[in-house]
Each structure stands twice: as C-alpha cells, then as structure tokens.
Amino acid sequence: MDKFVGYLRKISIRRRLLYAFIILCVIPISIMIIISGAIEFLYYNDNIKRNYDNFTYESDIRVNDMFDQLELKFKYLKENNDILTDIYLYAISPIYQTEEVSNRIENTIASIVSNQEEISYAAIILEDGTSFSYMKILVDAKEISKGLEDGPSWSYVDYGQQPALCRTEMVEVDYTSGLKARYVILINLNAVKEVLDNAAGSAKQKIAITDIQDRVVAGSRFEKPELFYEVTVPILDTGLNINNTFIRTKYDLRGLITVTVIFLLVVAGTGSTSYLVHESIKIPLNRLLGRMERIEEGDIFIEPEEEADINSQDENEILNRVFTSMLNKLNEVLEETYTTNINETQLRTRIKELELVALQQRINPHFLYNLLDNIFWIAQMNNYEEIGEMVSALGEFFKTSVSEKGAFVSINTEIENVKSYVCLQKIMHKNQFDVIWKIDPGIVHYKTVKLILQPIIENCISHGFEGIEGGGIIHITGKKEADTIIFEIQDNGRGMEKDVCDGITLAMNDSILGVGDSIGMRNVNQRIKIYFGEPYGINIKSKITEGTTVSLCIPVKE
Template sequence: MNNKKFFYNMGFNHIKKASFKTKLISSFLIISILPILSIEIFSYYYSTNKIENKISRLMDFSLTQSAKSINTTLSSYEDLDMQIASDDELTKLIDKYDVGSNTDINTQVALNDIKGKLTVYAYSKLGIVNIDIRTNKNHKIASYNRINGHAIPDIWKKYDDIIEKNDYEDETSRYGTIWSGMSYTQPLVEETYNLINVYSNIIDFTSDRIIGVLCISINEDVLQKTYNLNSDDLHANNINVYSLIIDNEGTIVSYEDRNYIGKNIYYLANKKDRNSEDLNNTIINSHIVKGNSLIVNTKSLKISNWYIVNIIDENKLFSEVNLSIRIIIIVIVIVILFFIFFIVLVSNRLTSSIRKIVAAMKKAQKGELSVRIEEDITDEFSIIALTFNKMISHINELVEKLRIQMNLTSEAVKLQKEAEIRAIEAQINPHFLYNTLDCINWMAIEKEEYEISKMLKSLGQILRYSINQSNKIVSFSQEIQWLKQYLYLQESRFDNSFKTEIKFEEEVLEFKIHKLMLQPLIENSIIHGFEGYTSGGVLEVSIEIKEADIVIFIKDNGKGMDSEKVKYINSLVSEAKIINKGEHIGIENVISRLRIYYGDYYKFNIESEIGRGTSICIRIPKIK
C-alpha cells in the first residue's frame, strides 16, 4: 500500500511540476486523441472477436463434417471386412488350407481359390491395396496385393504388436475390429505407400470358432480426399487450415505432408508422458505446422477411436485485419502530429505572457531585485505583472531595513559569542576529572580499600569510553569489555541484588557496533526490571551470528511490563515514529540510533509480561 501511495505521489508531483504549456498541450492531446484511440481499440477487439467466433463455428462445422465423412468411409471398409470374414465358402477354404500340408495338392488348390476370392473383393472397392488372411491354427498366410501381387511385409508384425500392447491373451479373446496405420515401400522401385489397415476375426459360424484373421489395407489417399473436401468452406474464407488424423497413441495416420506419417506427436514434442487431455498443446509443440500462434481443434472418430485434427495459423488468419490496423495506426499518427503542431502553435500564443512573468521571477530568484516586467501585457496576466513589480519594490525596501537592523545587532552577537567562550573555558576539563579519580584511587590503595580502588578504576574507564566520541564505531570486543566494567559497577551499586552473564561467539569479536548501543537497554532492565529486588535477579546478554546478521538478546527475570507498554515500544519500530518523552527514553533513543545507523537493515522487538521479565532482540548487519 505504501509503495502504491509513493508512486502515485511521484506521478502527481511530476504533473504538478510540469509547465503550464506542457499541461495545456497534454490536456488538448488527451481530449482529442483519447476518444480516437478508444474507438479504434474497441473496433479492433470487436472485429477480432467476431472473426474468432466465425472461425470457431466454421472449424466446428468442418470437423463435424469431416468426422462424419471419415466415419462413413471407414464404416464402408469395415462392412466389407465383415462381409469377407463371414463368407461361408471362404471359411471352408481357409479350414482346408490351414490343416493341409503345403505340398499337398488340395492345400494348393484351396490357396488358389482363396486368392481368387480375395482378388474379387480387392477390386470391389476403390482404395484397397492389399487383402491378407492369416490362419488361426498354423498361422499360414494367404494374400492378394494389387500393386505387385506380393504379400506386404510387417502387416502381421504390426497386428501382433497391437495385440501384445493391448494385453490380449490370444486372437480369440479379441472382438470387433482393430484399425492401424503403416508405411509400405515397394521393392525395386522404392515407391512408398501409406496404408490404413483394418483387422477382424474370421469366424466359422457353424462351429462358432475363430479360424483366422483378415486384414484389408487401404490407401491413405482415400482418407485425404475425404476430409480435405470439407475444408473448402474454410479456404473460401481465406483461412489456411491443416488437417490430419492421429491414432489413440498419438501416431500420425494421415497428413498432407507425407514425411510426418507414421511419426508420433508426443515424440516430436519431446514429451514422455502421453496425456490425451493435453493433446492440443502437444500438437502445437510438435511443430508439424510452423507458426507462433496456432489454433488447434480435435474431434474423435467413433469407428476407429482416432482423432481428426484441424490446425489454423492465427497470424495468417488475422493478417488482413492486422494490415488494416497498421493503416489505421499510420493515419492516426498523421492526425496526432497535425494536432500536436496545431496545439503547440496555439499554446505558444497563449503562454507568451506567462513566459515573460516566469523569466522575471527567475531573475528575481537569482538576486536581481531591480528586475521589472514590461507593462505592455494586455490580457488577464497584466494583474500578475503589476503585482510582481509592486512586490519587488516592497522587497527592496525590506532588504534595506534588514541591512540597517543587522548592523545594529552585530555588536550584540559579538558580545554573546564572547560570553559563550568564557562559559566553555569555565567547564571542567575531562583530564582534570580523570587525574582526580586517579588520585582518589591511590588514596584508597594506601588505605587498603581495594574494592573501592577497583570501582574507581572501572568508573574511570567507563568515563573515558563514554566521553570520547560517543557515536564512534568500535569492535564488539571493546563494547563487551566496557559492558563488563559497567555491569560490575551496577552490581556493586545495587548490593549484588542481581547477577549478570554475557555470552558471545568468538567470531563476534571481529565485527563492529556503534558505541554505547546496548547500555540504555541494560540500564532499563536494571533500574526498572529489578526495582525493589534484594536478590535473585538475573540479567543475560547473548550475542550470536545468524547468516548475514548479528543478533543480540537482552533478557531479565525482572518485574516485566504490561502489554500496552510493549505494544507502544514495538510500534516505534513498525510505525517509524519516535517520541522522546515518557519513561522509555532510553529505548526510544536506541531505536532512533538504529534507524539512523542502519536504515531499514535492522530489527528490534521486545517481549514482556508482568512478573515474567523482559526479552529484547536486536538484529543488525555484520560490519567489519
């Protein structure tokens, strides 16, 4: 909240400090340009939103039509597959071929009859490249290939991989049909065919048993023609749409760029986990369509459990809109430049009187009190010019009176300084005080008052340390040594009604602290915390290093403070307010010094309860 207020004030102050001419130009620009920009921005977002909605409807319609066409096409091949698989005559031939020896004449006759029937079926529908039958018992193969008459390799390897991947125990445990895609390169000519395979069981309905598996291989071009026809509406609207079909494993089955057929989009997108919910992002990351901003829509195909995908390059989609926006922006810039030229011309005429007044004021600010504004100004600013000239004349009179008054008080100031010097000379020289204490110390030694001697020595050391540069930075070693002397005197003063303990890490001694930082806090603990105590008081001072800071704890088991006082003292830190009056002057002084010395890089916290003592924690940065 404070940061927001700060930036708000900075911006407001910047506006207040701007010249009148700048404010006038800014006001004209805001009034004239802001409505134009608002209308343009609204029009842009409104038109793009309309286009996006239209494209969305077209995409959805196209996908729905494509899915219907593909389902119809695949369904027709699936019907043919079921017709072949349920052919009774073919079933009997397969039985004969499966049980007989390859050299047996009956087996060869059955094989030729099977191929004859497959030939008829292969030419019954466009797009069929190959029909294969594998017997269930001995896995014998009978096939017809329209390309070169040879069986296509890897068709049954593809089938076995699917069976194993879906964890079927055997062929008899599978029902329905299986769809898959594959690529086939014709030997010798090295021409590649992209195929769609549909597998189904061949059933002998008389014995209700599966005697083999049928595979019909369809040219992928059949699917291309099916779903690309449904993109004409989109192309008619100047929309470049890319369509493809992928299976439920993410493998591309059909696409206009044949180089991508057979590749997996998860592999292309460098994704190990296959998540159908993240399919659109995976397709974008696979880069099968180049573009920085792509729109992807998918729809599942009921027949094969595959997906039809449409991809649109959004940048190309909005290219015409963006071109229109650029033209409008250029026109707006030209209009704005014209407005600026016109506004500057008008503002110069309006502010010429102001510039004369400001120039005269700047000269007066530099001390040229003889300056006057020409009184040829005929507009409302003539009142300001007249008032300024009168003010300068009055200032000249006041300056002359002040000069006379200063001459009269000069002698009085000299006399006052002489009196201050004499007062300073009359002050007690600290060296005189040290020497006197030293003399008293020797007198105590002569009378064998060694405890008094020890106290006098401690007092002398305390005075020297305290008087000499009280805001100086000293090592923790010096400060701790002084604290020991100070605490010794306080213990003696209060008849040992409390005990003190100073704990510190050795590493602390090499760092520095401002002199006498802790003394006010310790004195508060002794005077206020142990007030009325005759024994049992414990005061503990511990110094630790934590990360980049030094943490100081001052704890006592004294009388403690109520929650209101604790809340007030902590508020001095949190609210950054220092009120040097009251009964906590020492603590307020310490917080003030902490803020002066360390800025925001310190922490101060006090905790206390009535009858349970007080704990103070100070955190300051390490200084070497």
C-alpha cells in the first residue's frame, strides 16, 4: 500500500484524477453493461416469468384484499347484535312486526354494506320468506334463494340480465329456539372487473376469477395461441381462483441503447467534472508553491493583496490562509521574543495554561450534552409509562369486545376484559377506588354472553362514586348455585332512594326503551333474557350512603 501511494505521489494530480476516473467509472460501468446485456439475452424468458410472477403477486394481493373486505362486511352483517335482536323479536313477537322495525333492520344492513362498491344487493331472509334487504339494483329475493346451500359458500348466479357472485350462509339467530335466517350478498361483476383491470400491472396481463369448473366468472384472460404464461391461485375459503395470464414480450434493443446513451452521458459528465476539480485544485496549489518559493528565498512577509480569499471553503485556500496567518504569527513571536526576552520556563508555563484551558473547554460541553441527554430520556420515560399501561389495557379490552367471534365468550375472558377496563378507569380516576375480586375458579370455563359486567362496573364508577374523592371499593364475586351462576357487584358509593332504584328496575325490564333510561343496564338485562330466558337477568338493591348491590344471574352453559 505504501509503495502504491508512493508511486501515485510521483505523478501529477491531473494524471491521478484520470486514472481514478477510468478505474472507478469507465471500467465498472462498461463491465456492468456487458454483463447485464449478456444475462438479459441468455435468461430472457426466465426474466420475463420472474417479472410476471411479481405482477401476479401484486395483483393477487389486491384481489384477495377485495374478497377479504367482502368477507369482513359479511361477518359484520352476521354478527351485528342489533340486527340479531330485532330479527329475533320480529320473528317471535307480533308486536315487533312493524314497518318501523323492518326499516330499522334494513337501515342497519345499508349502513354496513353501502360503502362497499362491489356489493349491489344484501338481504336477510327468514324461513317464512320474510326478507329485509338493501339493493342498488332490483332483485327477486325468492329467485336468488332457490338452490343456495345452507353452509357458507360462494357461487355464481344468473338471475336474468345481470349475473353476479353470491355469498350466502344460513345463520342461527337464536340457539334456544332454533331460529335461523339466510344471509345473502350479491357482488356486481362489473365492479369486480374494474378492480381486476386496476390490479393488472401490465398491458400484457389479464386477470380473471374462475370457478371450480374453470369458467370465467369475472374479468378476462388470454387464450392460445397468444398465451405465453399462466398462474392460477386459489382464493381462500371461496372455491374460486385468481387466473393470471400473460402474453410474450418481444425482445428489443431499446433498453440496451438507452443504457449505452446513459453511459456516454455519465462518462462525459464525470470527465468534465474531473477536469474542473483538477483545475480548482491546481490554481490554489500553484499560489501556495509560489509563496513557499519566496519564503525559501528569505521573504516571510506577505503583502495584503496576496492573502488568500477569506470567504473560500476550498481546503487549499484554507491552507493558504492558515499558512499566511502562521507566517504572520511567527513574525510576531520572533519580534516578541527579541523585545521582551521571555525565558523558556515562562513559555512552558503559558503553554500548560493554554492546554488546561483547552481541556476545560472540551470537558464542559461534553458534560453539558450528557446532562441534557439524560434529562430528555428521564422525561420520556416518565411520560410514556402511564400511556403504555393505558394502551396495553385498552388493547386487551378491545381484544374481547371487538375481536371475539359470536355473542358468547368464556367467563374467564369476560373477567379479563373487565380487569382491563378497570385498569383504564383507575388510571383515569387517579386510583380513587379499588376493586376486590372473589371469583370461584370452578366457573371460569363456562360460557356467558359477552360484555355483561362492564356496563355495571361503569355505573358503579360514574354514578356510585360521583362526588366522592377516594376510598371507593367495588366487590365483585362470582359463584355457582345449583344450575345457576350468580355475579354480585357491590360498591360503597352514595346509593339510591328506593323509588329511584324501583324506577331503574322498571325501565330495565320494560320492553319499550324510554329516553334517558338506563340503556347499558337494560341492554345487558334484555340480552340475558333473550339468550337464556325470563328467569335470568339483573336485580338491584341500594340504600342511601350504604352503596348499591347488583346481582346478575345466568344459567350454567358449557
């Protein structure tokens, strides 16, 4: 390495830059063009297929995303508690068989599916033929429902002038009565074709959705003899496939020509830049060499007009400026030495003092930076700790309340959900209350309707402890008596008058909800009675200044 550097130092800067330009620019780019051209020519078909595989991957993601969105809409439709409750009451109670209830069901259906452009029709059809629907086009519900399977399925239907994809499933509305309803959505094939066209990554690609008989349901595909490459991928849980077909791309030299032109432009630009850099280095170096020659002749004083440009950031100009300053200071030192006769000891002492000052100037900023950095991270840690707890608890709460499928969860899941909710409330209320749990471990594996404890806990905190600062306690117990599971939530809050308690109980059990009634408690009570029957539900006892006790009874359910 030293020999190589020594060799370079023997030649001029111009020649060094020329060699560097050839080695670092011309040769690598030339080799890259030759190798890439050869690889592209030799592996032309493989490269095309790899590119087409990339197009297929991207288009499959977009098409599967569309079907995922459609399945998610269908899931929301099936699991909407408001629809299930209204359909159940509509089916079993003549009182609920009104136009208002029917409109409410259809409005809820519309609110779920109307923003999905591909869905042109959605309906819920009862076993007696009654249907609740949302439609962008006119559809005969009875005609559509003929021949559809009871289980979850996708199928291709042709009900006249406009064929469509159909997603249908027979859903159990109430497991105790065996009430079922058929859920149906129709997918507009024109909207699906638009999605497929947008998902195509090239004009040489066509995308189609095919059924198990390899019939084209939506979109289009290339057929022989123009077909060059084909990839078929199943759409999960639908019985349908995504069929990607491609035609051959003709090989041309435009890519190679373009790369060559770019190469020539790069060489020209790099060469011009190297020349300009060389000139910018040479000029100040020549000035510096000239001045050194003058010093060698004994002239160490620099005339003002010969000083370097103070605004220049060029290293050679800076070297000229420093060199000039060094000469001037050297002259001053010599003059001072001769005029003041500073001895060697004094000079060394001064140097030590300057070294100490310089060391102190290095230490102080270093200490200050470390101190500021520590203060910043301590502040970050203090701010994020409570936020982290709230985010974690909120995530656990929504994990059950939103992610759990169906209306039923295990009692253990319900308890964990309430604990997450209590954690959030304790943080929000600055730990002004405590919760004491006493749950029989033998009941945690049984099933319950989800979200039945949280509204009651919320009432304890919002109403029971209103106006009370600290000292609040909530006792939550759960036990099994015969074939019944009893939860008891007791607080030491301000309590209620008997007439207020009786009014809440009356509103909670009334089939018609009034404005301002206890919506959360009534919702829990009505859901328990709908799923488990009239003997089960909520009972409230309360006394002023002694607190409130809410008892909740449900049957044992495996």
